[in-house]
Amino acid sequence: MTEFNPTMRLRAANRHVHRIVQRSGSSFVWPMRLQARPAREAIFAVYAAARLWDDIADGDLPSSAKRAGLDRWRAEVERIYDGRARSRLGIALAPAIERFDLPKTTFLELIDGMAMDADRPIVAPDMATLRLYCHRVAGTVGILCVRIFGRPDATAASLAESFGLAFQLTNILRDVREDAERGRLYLPRESLDAAGVPVQGALLPAMIEHPGLATACNAVADTAEAAFARGHALAAEGGRQRLGPALRMAALYRLRLEALRTRGFASLDSVRLRRRDRLRALLMPSLSR
Numbered sequence: 001m002t003e004f005n006p007t008m009r010l011r012a013a014n015r016h017v018h019r020i021v022q023r024s025g026s027s028f029v030w031p032m033r034l035q036a037r038p039a040r041e042a043i044f045a046v047y048a049a050a051r052l053w054d055d056i057a058d059g060d061l062p063s064s065a066k067r068a069g070l071d072r073w074r075a076e077v078e079r080i081y082d083g084r085a086r087s088r089l090g091i092a093l094a095p096a097i098e099r100f101d102l103p104k105t106t107f108l109e110l111i112d113g114m115a116m117d118a119d120r121p122i123v124a125p126d127m128a129t130l131r132l133y134c135h136r137v138a139g140t141v142g143i144l145c146v147r148i149f150g151r152p153d154a155t156a157a158s159l160a161e162s163f164g165l166a167f168q169l170t171n172i173l174r175d176v177r178e179d180a181e182r183g184r185l186y187l188p189r190e191s192l193d194a195a196g197v198p199v200q201g202a203l204l205p206a207m208i209e210h211p212g213l214a215t216a217c218n219a220v221a222d223t224a225e226a227a228f229a230r231g232h233a234l235a236a237e238g239g240r241q242r243l244g245p246a247l248r249m250a251a252l253y254r255l256r257l258e259a260l261r262t263r264g265f266a267s268l269d270s271v272r273l274r275r276r277d278r279l280r281a282l283l284m285p286s287l288s289r
Contacts, residue, residue, distance in 0.1 A: 009091055010091060010092070010095065012088065013088040013089070013090075013091035013092040014041055014044075014045075014092050016048075016088040016089070016092065017041075017044050017045050017048040017088075017089065017092045018044060020047075020048040020051055020052065021044050021047055021048055021051075024047075024051055032044065032047075032245060035148075035149075035245065038099060039100075039148050039149065039150075041092070041095075041096065042095075042096030042099065042100055042102075042148045043145055043148050044092075045089070045092040045093045045096050046093070046096065046102075046141060046144045046145065046148070047141070048089055048092070049089055049093060049107070049110070050110060050137075050141050052073075052089060053070065053073060053110065053111055053114045054114055054117075054137075056069040056070055056073075056114065056118070057070070057114040057115065057117040057118040058117065063118055063119055063120065066115075066118035067115065067118055067119070070111050070114055070115050070118060073111055074108060074111055076089075076090050077090075077104060077107050077108060077111070078104075080093055080094050080097060081097065081104050096148070100147050100148045101147065101152065102144050102147060102148075103143075106140045106143055106144055107140075107144075109135075109136050109140045110136060110137065110140040110141065112136050113133060113135075113136025113137035113140065114136075114137065116133050116136065116137075117184075121182070121183040121184045122184055122185070122186055123183070123184065123185045123199070123204070124185055124187060124188070124189040124192055124199040125186065125188060125189065126188060126189050126190065127188040127189075127190050127191075130186065130188045131165065133168075133186075134164060134165045134168040134169065135161065135164065135165070137168060138164035138165070138167050138168040139160060139161045139164030139165065140164075141164065142159075142160030142161065142163055142164040142167075142246070143157050143160045143161070143164075145160065145245070145246065146159065146160045146243065146246060149242045149243060149244075149245060149246065150242040151241070151242050151243060153238065155234055155237060155238030156234075156238065156243065158234050159231050159234040159235055159238070159243070159246065160246065162227045162228075162230040162231035162234065163227070163228070163231040163246060163249070163250050163253075165223075165224070165227040166224045166225075166227035166228045166231065166250070166253060166254075166257075167249070167250075167253045169220055169221075169223060169224035169227070170224055170253050170256055170257045170260070172186040172187065172220065173217055173220060173221060173224070173257070173260050173265070174256065174260060174270075174271065176208060176213075176217065176268050177208060177268040180204040180205065180207070180208045183204060184204075185204055185207065185208070187213075187216050187217065187220055188220065191215075191216040191217075191219040191220055192207075192212075192213075192216045194215075194216070194219065195212035195213065195214075195215035195216040195219070196210075196212040196215075197210045197212045197213055197216055198210070208268065213265065214264065214265035214266045217265035218261075218265060221257060221260070221261055221265075224257055225257070228250060228253075228254050228257075231250060232247075232250070235247060252273075255273060256271070256273060259271045259273060
């Protein structure tokens with residue numbers, strides 16, 4: 001029967017992954033399309049996993065149901081590594097895991113990151129908690145990706161951690177108003193305290209209108225800038241070979257951070273990058289050597 005043909009099952013699973021990736025509309029997709037097919041399929045499967053698990057954590061279900069959904073995916077990760085994947089995503093991930101030696105612990109950490117959002121809204125975490133969150137939801141994806149690019153070394157993993165922190169902080173700064181409307185505020189408590197912004201979870205609209213919020217956001221932007229700088233220093237130290245996609249994404253996110261700083265954090269209006277600027281960041285040939 002066709003449904004039991006492993007090749008047909010894998011093709012169907014990859015089509016499922018591609019639909020998830022295409023629906024996302026993420027700028028992440030474009031630099032990954034430049035990869036050879038095995039790497040491209042692997043990265044798309046990793047991205048689809050992150051997207052599906054994030055959708056569970058961000059959904060409208062009660063926390064207990066979100067937790068249960070993420071626990072089911074933890075069980076599926078275990079099955080994937082045992083050669084018994086049941087889901088279409090699991091079937092798509094299995095060859096990527098085998099070919100690129102992707103660590104099981106990294107996938108489980110990614111799910112742990114999503115679980116941090118599933119329990120209760122995060123409001124003004126301390127910086128250590130924020131860094132842990134950024135590692136789990138972004139650094140883990142970066143670590144998996146650099147292995148797929150052919151760089152399983154420690155320097156590339158550290159670069160992925162640094163860029164993951166920078167990317168996630170940039171996203172947090174971009175989404176302050178949107179997150180507040182959903183009862184969340186990822187800006188660290190230390191930055192808010194230093195800026196004189198009172199932390200009142202029940203009064204998030206008032207918090208984000210506080211005149212000190214811009215100062216707190218600028219402090220977070222400084223942390224993101226430092227993480228970008230560390231990532232680029234690691235690339236120079238360890239060699240840029242096979243890191244072109246990571247560096248292109250860094251160029252895109254840094255451009256986004258610059259646009260936010262140019263707009264200023266006294267305003268929380270959305271910022272859109274011009275298409276030509278996005279393309280220039282993603283297609284910089286000097287980064288692909």
